[in-house]
Amino acid sequence: LLSPILCSLAQPVTPELLVSPSSQDGDLGSECPEDRGNWTGRLDFLLSCIGYCVGLGNVWRFPYRAYTNGGGAFLVPYFIMLAICGIPIFFMELSLGQFSSLGPLAVWKISPLFKGVGMGTILIVSLVAIYYNMIIAYVLFYLFASLTSDLPWQHCGNWWNTDLCLDHHVIKAGNTTFPVNITNTVSPSEEYWSRYVLHIQGSSGIGDPGRIRWNLCLCLLLSWTIVYLCILKGVKSSGKVVYFTATFPYLILVMLLIRGVTLEGAWKGIRFYLTPQFDHLLSSKVWIEAALQIFYSLGVGFGGLLTFASYNTFHQNIYRDTFIVTLGNAITSILAGFAIFSVLGYMSQELGVPVNQVAKAGPGLAFVVYPQAMTMLPLSPFWSFLFFFMLLTLGLDSQFAFMETIVTAVTDEFPYYLRPKKASFSAVICIALFLMGLILTTEGGMYWLVLLDDYSAGFGLMVVVITTCLVVTRVYGMKRFCRDVHMMLGFKPGPYFRACWMVLSPATMMALLVYNIIKYQPSEYGSYRFPAWAEVLGILMGVLSCLMIPMGMVVAVLREEGTLWERVQQASRPTMDWGPSLEENRTGMYVASLAGSQSPKPLMVHMRKYGGITSYENTAIEVDREMEEEEEEESM
DSSP states (O other): OOHHHHHHTTOOOOOGGGOOGGGTTSTTOOOOHHHHOOOOSTTHHHHHHHHHHSSHHHHHTHHHHHHHTTGGGGHHHHHHHIIIIIHHHHHHHHHHHHHHTOOTTGGGGGOGGGHHHHHHHHHHHHHHHHHHHHHHHHHHHHHHHTSSSSOTTSSSOSTTOOTTBOOHHHHHHHTTTSOOOOTTOBOHHHHIIIIIISOGGGOSBTTBOOSBOHHHHHHHHHHHHHHHHHHTTTHHHHHHHHHHHTTHHHHHHHHHHHHHHTSTTHHHHHHHHHOOOGGGGGOHHHHHHHHHHHHHHHTTTSSHHHHHHTTSOTTOOHHHHHHHHHHHHHHHHHHHHHHHHHHHHHHHHHHTSOGGGTOOOTHHIIIIIHHHHHHTSTTHHHHHHHHHHHHHHHHHHHHHHHHHHHHHHHHHHSHHHHGGGHHHHHHHHHHHHHHHGGGGGBTTHHHHHHHHHHHTTSHHHHHHHHHHHHIIIIIIIHHHHHHHHHHHHSSOOOHHHHHIIIIIHHHHHHHHHHHHHHTOOOOEETTEEOOHHHHHHHHHHHHHHHHHHHHHHHHHHHTSOSSHHHHHHHHHSOOTTOSOSSGGGOOGGGGGGSTTOOSSSHHHHHHHHHOSOOHHHHHHHHHHHHHHHHHHHHHO
């Protein structure tokens, strides 16, 4: 009866079977979830997930992908892939995290043989965190540059401009009679980005990084400082910051959308964005592009969703949250397309060129095209500041997730040493990643950023997601996983989820993987082609995350005893302490691994211990009954 009280006082009860020889002095008992931390507000988790999923890709990748793959017709494969691939894997990742209250490494107690999947995830997230924060540093640079009466990329004639620079005001003046040929000219915003911000002319290529750009270096330092201060107290601090960073971008997006659609020529851009070209649906490339957009936009496989869910209460309704976040993410992408293309339509009319000549994706849209469009508006510094502030808030909460994933994964592995020093450990991680990212602040840093972007989260991430899906459904078992969800939420996943987990999702992911390998193209930045050694380095980045899986298998097998096959079987089974972390949530089959639960009816002992039968304990009784019936059928 004193157990819940003792747990709240951080004096946990540890089953004798689970106490290692090194922890029998009593100081190293199992941790209580309170020590690990939990979300402190009802909306913390939901807003963190929305902030994590709704990122820079929604603004600078989705609109471009939509218009190049059939316009409005692209929404058909997009929502089909969301249903087949996005929602089921999203729900699976949340379920694993919430059920176990463990990070991306420790969660592989579910099958220690595959712990290398968790190590691969951490490697991928670390590489992505390095360059993602550099993008936030670029945004900060532009944000500060917008605090002027005249935007510095508005006109030619600055020291960084060349003879090829052509001001849009000149183009507009020339449009009165004949269109001006702009094919061999460069906009002031493009030269500001490449020649001033990046100073890329100081580097001959990826092998010649040149000098550090100290203004970029200071922006990167500021970016890491902001991230550290926001994750200082784990989810208790980041969970409060996201109330602003996850909601404020919507306010700015609506403002940009209203301003965009009221501009002359806006509907020209929107028509270009949404005009359906249904013949594109016959192309396999369009379906692959839709699946890739879903895959990267929702952030599955990076461990962020699993980490956030691990801080939930055991019975949090993640089924509802899955649909809110995934559908909300899709709607945000579509709205962002309206905001972007309405301005691009106005810009194309001002320049007298087709929309497809001004439309770009990625950094080209964020740091060249859209800033140029801002110079054509009245109060241009104000709109520029709003746009880059929106990008900052979109980027920051995704970066919070990456950092929380790394910190949580490692502290869950070494809870007794690192959890009390989580703030200091977070600082060490931030400093290490900042130092590794310094090469991105050099004159040739953009080449390294492109290399990291192309390879760090490519086929390696797909292998991680496919393996996770197969291990949960085949090794751990679909029936057992559905029982876990049943125990947690009070209902079993329906046929739709089971069909996707068993067949549709892994098959789609494998098709994506094969497509990426077959259609492999070397990295490039503008007209620059990367040398062979850089390509090999990039491929090794992707392969290394995959190699973590067999390496983890070797370690897991060596730790077991018996013949090779016996070792593999033992390592593939869940550990003794796998299951819900709180004692009162360990109902049904999981009670047997708790102290004092040697009764043949452990659930009854559990209920007498904690008193009363809740709806979730009724669920546990049903699960027990199903298991007994299955055992009887097997024995017959």
